[in-house]
Amino acid sequence: MEMERLALNWVKGCRFEHPDPDVYPQYKNIGQSLAILTIDTPDWLRIAQNWFDEVEDYDYASNRCRGVCIHYTQMIWAASNEVGCAAYRCDSIRPKGRKPPYLLACQYKPKGNLHGQKPYESGRSCSKCPKGSVCKRNLCVPRQPVTEERPNNRREPVQPREVEREDPMRKCLARRTRPDSLDR
Numbered sequence: 001m002e003m004e005r006l007a008l009n010w011v012k013g014c015r016f017e018h019p020d021p022d023v024y025p026q027y028k029n030i031g032q033s034l035a036i037l038t039i040d041t042p043d044w045l046r047i048a049q050n051w052f053d054e055v056e057d058y059d060y061a062s063n064r065c066r067g068v069c070i071h072y073t074q075m076i077w078a079a080s081n082e083v084g085c086a087a088y089r090c091d092s093i094r095p096k097g098r099k100p101p102y103l104l105a106c107q108y109k110p111k112g113n114l115h116g117q118k119p120y121e122s123g124r125s126c127s128k129c130p131k132g133s134v135c136k137r138n139l140c141v142p143r144q145p146v147t148e149e150r151p152n153n154r155r156e157p158v159q160p161r162e163v164e165r166e167d168p169m170r171k172c173l174a175r176r177t178r179p180d181s182l183d184r
Contacts, residue, residue: 003084003107006030011103014090031080031111033071035104038095042102044087051075063118070113077112078120078128 006026010019016036021028035047051071058069065073074080085106094100112119121128126135133140 001084003030003082003109004086005084007032007084007105007107008086008088010105010107011086011088011090014088014092014103016093016103027107029110031074031077031108031113033074033106033108036101037104038098038101040099042087042104044085044104047104048075048106060118060122063116073119074108074112076119077108079110080108080112082109083107 010027010032016034018032018034019027021030033051037047052075054065054067054069054072057065057067058072059066083106085104087102087104089100089102091100093103125138126140129135129140132143134143135141
């Protein structure tokens with residue numbers, strides 16, 4: 001759950017910006033998506049769905065965006081095989097007359113959105129799964145079970161300022177309707 005720990009460490013700093021790997025070397029080769037909300041009960045799955053919905057702005061043939069689509073392309077980046085998300089209420093950031101916002105970060109390893117590269121190769125789902133993996137719901141998954149399957153904070157009491165969270169990426173990825181978008 002290295003990506004989840006990195007995400008939590010980042011959001012606890014309450015900075016709505018991406019880390020500079022020269023200053024924060026632990027974030028080298030790590031992709032990141034950020035969101036900030038000032039509502040009482042943020043819907044993390046909705047945020048992940050909003051990122052995925054950027055598919056409408058992405059053209060695979062030309063590998064270009066008509067608007068913002070970097071969250072989408074990072075989510076589906078074939079080589080990114082680790083993801084972890086965390087959220088934190090940032091009392092230190094209080095917009096005038098509003099509640100303190102929640103900051104959400106999702107970290108991806110290795111990072112995607114590499115210049116000039118497409119996020120995946122078009123073709124049959126799971127046709128290029130690496131050795132030692134199997135195809136499940138049109139995704140390549142390790143043959144051996146992952147030892148840490150649940151988010152870390154589910155095993156510990158939630159601190160007053162931390163938000164208990166689900167893994168929105170797993171649910172979002174499992175609900176995909178475009179099987180060819182998951183090819184490796």
